[in-house]
Amino acid sequence: MATPTTSFMKEVLPPVLDSTSQPPTLFDGTTRLYISYKSPFAQRTWITRNCKGLQEKIKLVPIDLQNRPAWYKEKVYPPNKVPSLDHNNEVKGESLDLIKYIDAHFEGPALLPDDPAKRQFAEELFSYIDSLNKIMFTALSSKEDVGDEVGAALDKVEDALSKFDDGPFFLGQFSLVDIAYAPFMERYQILFSDVKNYDITKGRPKLALWFEELNKIDAYVQTRRDPQELLAHTKKRLGIA
Numbered sequence: 001m002a003t004p005t006t007s008f009m010k011e012v013l014p015p016v017l018d019s020t021s022q023p024p025t026l027f028d029g030t031t032r033l034y035i036s037y038k039s040p041f042a043q044r045t046w047i048t049r050n051c052k053g054l055q056e057k058i059k060l061v062p063i064d065l066q067n068r069p070a071w072y073k074e075k076v077y078p079p080n081k082v083p084s085l086d087h088n089n090e091v092k093g094e095s096l097d098l099i100k101y102i103d104a105h106f107e108g109p110a111l112l113p114d115d116p117a118k119r120q121f122a123e124e125l126f127s128y129i130d131s132l133n134k135i136m137f138t139a140l141s142s143k144e145d146v147g148d149e150v151g152a153a154l155d156k157v158e159d160a161l162s163k164f165d166d167g168p169f170f171l172g173q174f175s176l177v178d179i180a181y182a183p184f185m186e187r188y189q190i191l192f193s194d195v196k197n198y199d200i201t202k203g204r205p206k207l208a209l210w211f212e213e214l215n216k217i218d219a220y221v222q223t224r225r226d227p228q229e230l231l232a233h234t235k236k237r238l239g240i241a
Ligand SMILES: N[C@@H](CCC(=O)N[C@@H](CS)C(=O)NCC(=O)O)C(=O)O
Pocket: 036, 038, 039, 040, 041, 042, 065, 080, 081, 082, 083, 093, 094, 095, 096
């Protein structure tokens, strides 16, 4: 597919709902994506919705995770996490499942290529991200300097970006794989620079180019938070503030 660089007007984002907020009219047939503006898992689904041009079809419902409305757990999504998607009056969760679901069940450009080799590599990369996250967050929470494990994990990302040469993204062209990685890689770039004085792109030209190209994609840029806000929020969550 063509890289979705098409600009649309900056969306006016709906206000965050907290424990004092009334629920929307639940299960009225409206497709709703429950997110938190700060959640990297939720951001994956939000980018996917934007990439497919579904701003009108999928309504964002941002909730305050620090002060959640009780109705969210009781009436919408008992696991009480974000993201979740209410589509056809059925609520589903798990961000990686949801980005595939949104891609497959809604109109808009296909975000996974048909090529079986690329599809297989996509699955490998979807599986790898949990290990990457573990290594990266463990390193950030530790007092030690950045060690070999982080370097090796990032080198693996650099290698993955070298596999297909028909574009700067994981599968060549922009896809769900980039969407799965973007919210986390964005946080690693900011956090490692601030906390460890470590530039994750140094000596990794493919990764540097990946960030450069990603930051041209409006559907993603619209979901980015202020880096200082993200830094403060994530450091607090990791207990390193
Ligand atoms: N595996 C889930 C993880 C979702 C998740 O942990 N979301 C966080 C926000 S980043 C959350 O809702 N945390 C609240 C909680 O765990 O109570 C996914 O991929 O969607």
